Amino acid sequence: MKTARAAWRRLEPVHAMIYxxxxxxxRYADLGLTGRAGYFTSRSAAFGPASAELIISTFYNFNPDFVRQAVDGAWDTTTPQHVLDARHTAAGEALRRAGVHEVPGLDDILVLTRRAAEAACDHGHGRPLFAAHAALPWPEDPVLQLWHYQTLLREFRGDGHVAILLSEGVGGLEALVLHAATGEVPVGFLKASRAWPEEEWADTEERLRKRGLLDGDSLSTEGVRLRQHIEDRTDHLALPAYAALGDADCERLADLARPFGRAVVQAGLLKPG
Structure with a gap:
């Protein structure tokens, strides 16, 4: 399970840079999509003209009012296919700027990530974002293939993560506050990107303190236990994709993934704009 997590995490920058x-x-601005409209419409375009409510449900941890405002009128401006085309074009441009196509081992990593993505397709029930993206045409360009396969593996994992949060009674804002309390991601970034009002954030912190999950601004012992449980269960639900590779190939994927993720990071593609 640790090897599968390493394989996903090391390659995740290849997908995440698109945000x-x-x-x-x-590319989104060329379609008339400004602000966060590009993010919400591009990630949900695989559903078709997704409503704000569908985005709120499947993305899980964004302030609903923020989502509604961002996507209001977006599908009057453009179409899901145009947005998908823009997203794919941008992904190819950015990854080539990072030199991903020149990283040794591209052919090998494509074989492994495709096998994992194909295995995930046999376990798509209850994973709406994954299933919608898996139903899109799979690219022929090698760079876009890598991006698409990792996108599928990311959404496969993400849908499972949401399922675990629901089963543990952790709402979207609660998940954000618990994440912030780990110190792994700057709290300012989480607040700005998810756009919850400060009062609601503070109320949620207090509610989690009463549940014994926070000690001040940090995780309590019980909070650490819950977070670890959620991560472990998320890893477990993501395993069907990686188990298809077997231990040796999963370890090989984890090894191959490192320079690809590093190329994206070094090119500055994960820096907020």
């Missing part, structure tokens, strides 16, 4: 790369913002 920060200036190439994406420019």
């Amino acid at each position: 920060f790369a200036p190439e994406a913002r420019r």
Whole structure:
């Protein structure tokens, strides 16, 4: 399970950069999508013209009012197919700028990530974001293939993560506050990107303190236990994709993934714009 997590985490920058790369913002702006409309519509476009309520449900931890405002009128401006095309074009441009196509082992990592993504397709029930993206045409360009396969593995894992949060009674804002309390991600970034009002954030912190999950601004012992349980269960639900590789190939994928993720990070593609 640790090897599977390492394989996903090391390669995750290849997918995640699409949320920060200036190439994406420019392509969305060309379609008339400004602010966060590009993010919400591009990630949900696989559903078709997704409503704000569908985005709120599947993305899970964004302030609903923020989502509604961001996507209001978006599908009057453009179409899901145009947004998907813009997203794919931007992904290819950004990853080539990072030199991903020149990293040794591209052919090998494509074989492994495709096998994992194909295995995930046999376990798509209850995973709406994954299933919607898996139903899209799979690219022929090698760079976009890598991005698409990792996108599928990311959404496969993410849908499972939401399921665990629901089963543990952890709401979207509660999940954010618990994440912030780990210190792994700056609290300012989480507050700005998810746009919850300060009062609601503070009320949620107090509620989690009463549940014994926070000690001041940090996780309590029980909070650490719950967070670890959620991560462990998320890892377990993501295993069907990686188990298809077997131990040796999963370890090989984890080894191959490192320079690809590093190339994205070193190119500055994960820096908020």
